[in-house]
Amino acid sequence: MTMGTQRYGAGIWHFATYVDRYATDGYGEARSLLEMIDLAGQVEDLTVVDINYPFVDPSLSLDTVEQALQRNGLSVIGITPEIYTRQFAKGAFTNPDAGIRRLANEMCNDAADVVRRFGADYVKLWPGQDGWDYPFQVDHRKLWQASIDGVAELAGQNPDLKFVIEYKPREPRVHMSYDSVARTLLGIEKMGLPNVGILLDFGHSLYGGESPADAAQLAIDHGRLFGMDVNDNLRGWDDDLIAGSVHPIELFEFFYTLRKNGWEGVWQLDQFPFREDSVAAANSAIGFLKAVERALDKLDFEGMQAAQDRQDAVTALNLARAALFSSY
Numbered sequence: 001m002t003m004g005t006q007r008y009g010a011g012i013w014h015f016a017t018y019v020d021r022y023a024t025d026g027y028g029e030a031r032s033l034l035e036m037i038d039l040a041g042q043v044e045d046l047t048v049v050d051i052n053y054p055f056v057d058p059s060l061s062l063d064t065v066e067q068a069l070q071r072n073g074l075s076v077i078g079i080t081p082e083i084y085t086r087q088f089a090k091g092a093f094t095n096p097d098a099g100i101r102r103l104a105n106e107m108c109n110d111a112a113d114v115v116r117r118f119g120a121d122y123v124k125l126w127p128g129q130d131g132w133d134y135p136f137q138v139d140h141r142k143l144w145q146a147s148i149d150g151v152a153e154l155a156g157q158n159p160d161l162k163f164v165i166e167y168k169p170r171e172p173r174v175h176m177s178y179d180s181v182a183r184t185l186l187g188i189e190k191m192g193l194p195n196v197g198i199l200l201d202f203g204h205s206l207y208g209g210e211s212p213a214d215a216a217q218l219a220i221d222h223g224r225l226f227g228m229d230v231n232d233n234l235r236g237w238d239d240d241l242i243a244g245s246v247h248p249i250e251l252f253e254f255f256y257t258l259r260k261n262g263w264e265g266v267w268q269l270d271q272f273p274f275r276e277d278s279v280a281a282a283n284s285a286i287g288f289l290k291a292v293e294r295a296l297d298k299l300d301f302e303g304m305q306a307a308q309d310r311q312d313a314v315t316a317l318n319l320a321r322a323a324l325f326s327s328y
Contacts, residue, residue, distance in 0.1 A: 006267060006289075006290075006293055007047050007048060007266045007267070008045050008046050008047060008048075008266065008267050008268070008269070008286050008289065009046065009047065009048035009049060009050065009077050009266040009267070009268040009269065010040060010043070010046055010048075010049055010050070010268060010269040010270075010271075010282055011049070011050045011080070011229070011268070011269065011270050012033065012036050012037065012040060012049045012050060012051045012052065013036075013052060013272075014040070014269055014270070014271050014272070014273070014278055014281075014282060015031065015035075015036035015037075015039040015040050015278045015279075015282075016030075016031055016036055017029060017030055017031055018272060018274045020274070027274050027275060032056070032057060032060075033051070033055055033056065033057065033060060033065065033068075034060075034064070034065070034068045037049070037065070037068040037069060037072055037074065038068065038072060039278055039279055040072060040074060040282075041071070041072025041073060041074060042279045043279055043282040043283055043286065044283055044286065045286050045290070046074070046282060046286065047073065047074060047075065048074060048075050048076065048077040048266055048268070049069075049074050049075075049076060049077065050076070050077055050078040050079070050080055050124060050268065051065075051076055051078075051079055051080070051114075052079075052080050052081075052082055053079050053080065053081050053082065053107075053110070053111045053114055054081075054082065054107070054110070062114065062117055062118075066118070069118075075118070075119070075120075076115075076118040076119070076120040077120055077121050077122070077227075077266050077268065078115070078120055078121055078122045078123065078124045078164070078199075078227065079111045079112075079114045079115045079118070079120055079123055079124065080111070080123075080124040080126060081104075081107045081108045081110070081111035081123065081125070082107070083104045083107060083108065083125070083126075083127055083128075083129070084126060084127065084128035084129050084172065087100070087103070088100065088104060088129045089129060090129070091127070091129050091130045091131070091146075092104035092127050092129060092130055092150065093127055093130055093146055093147055093149070093150025093151065094127075094130040094131070094138075094143050094146040094147055094150070094177060101146075101150065104150065105150070105153060105154065108123060108125070108154050109154070109157060109158070111123050112154075112157075112158045112161055115161055116160075116161070121162060121226075121227070122161065122162035122163060122164045122197075122199075122226060122227060123154070123158075123161060123162070123163050123164070124164050124166060124199055124227070125151060125154075125163055125164065125165050125166065126165075126166040126168070127147070127150075127165075127176070127177065127178065128168065128171065128172050128173065128176065129172055129173055130143075130147055130150075130173070130176060130177040130178070131143075131170075131173035131174070131175045131176040131177045131179075132173065132174065132175055133173060133174040133175070134174075143177060144177065144187070147177040147178065147187060148187050148190050148191055151163060151165065151187070151191060151196060152191040152193060152196070155191065155193045155195050155196045156193065158195075159193075159195060161195060162195050162196075162197060162226055163195060163196050163197075164196075164197050164198060164199035164226045164227050165178050165184050165187075165188070165196070165197070165198055165199065166178075166198075166199040166201055166204070166229070167179060167180060167181065167183070167184045167198065167201075167204060167208075168201065168204040168207075168208070168238065169204070169207060169208040169209075171238060179208065180208055180210065181198065181200065181205065181210060181215040181218055181219055182218070184198055185198070185218065185219065185222050185224060188222075188224055189222070196224075197219075197223075197224040197225065197226030197227070198219045198224050198225055198226060198227075199226060199227040199228065199229065200212070200215060200216055200219060200225060200227070200228045200229070201228070201229040201231070201270055202228070202229065202230045202231060202232070202243070202251065202254060203229075203230075203231040203232060203233045203238055203239070203240060203241075203270070204238060206232075206233055206235050206247065206250070207233055207235060207236070207237065207238050209235075211250070211253075212250060212251075212253075212254040213250070213253040213254045213256070213257040216228070216254055216257045216258060216263075217257050217261070220257075220258075220261045220263060225263060226265075227265060227266070227268070228258075228265065228266075228267070228268065229268050229269070229270035230243040230251065230254075230267060230268065230269060230270070230285070230289070231243055231269065231270050231271045231272075231285075232244060232245045232246045232247055232251070233246065234246060239272075240270060240271050240272035241271065242271060242273075242276075242281055242284050242285050242288075243269060243271065243285040243288060243289060244285065244288035244289070244292075248288070248324065249317075249320060249321070249324070251292065252292055252295060252320055252323075252324045253320070255267075255292050255296060256296065256299065256304075256320070259296050260301070267289055269282060269285050269286070271285060288328070291324070291327045291328040292324070292327075294327040295323040295324040295326075295327040296323070298323045298326070298327060299319065299320070299323040300319055300323075303315075303319055304316060304319050304320070307319065
């Protein structure tokens, strides 16, 4: 992809207000979906958004949302069904209650209809409550099979759409079923369906002790990298900081891997600016990502490959630093 044609996106939650265990009333006034869309429209070079479903305001029509998107020059890349809230406390696809499992399936199928309505790319599955907290709490074989069956059922019901699994080591469950790129790929291969893939969150990969570049390569080699999110963290938690703020070199290696493999897709932000201005935080991240684009155009790919073939870390790092730090 040449400079200037790259599309940038963000999860619409980037423009929400947040709560935590201490500021339980939030860091600012709550915002409606329409207000979040209007904020997203203020970000330079942001053209696509991922939207949670169902909407907080059940009276909000799809037509009204579409009008808000259009006036802000935005399109939709994905719809994220909220299968991770309190009603799914014991899991969505892995819940011991068949009625709750059916509710999760119905919510995801409703989200699939919204994907079609907006011409989006995929339904994004983040089953954050699927997993366990204690030793002996679950039958691991049954839990893993339920994780696979739940996604496979959806993909089979909607063969015209893509379903992406966003893996994460933990939170809200102490241990999530889809916790790593390798385990997620194992599950997808067991499903045997062409329309299930991975959405690789850079921060989740860091937090899980992976190399995001290595994780991306593995997913690409299996033909399953359907989407990606970027952010940053201190590796001990899913901090969702501004992209490039802590691990710029590893972020550059991640995008180098995508470019090297000819992977083209939206570069999407998944950031949580608790105390920062959300528009400024998005502009900051996209500004850095554009520097990454420029650096990729400058990088000596042949020289990098030669250095890697020798496992010459010094030369490889020098090439990467020269390209990246002269591009910002």
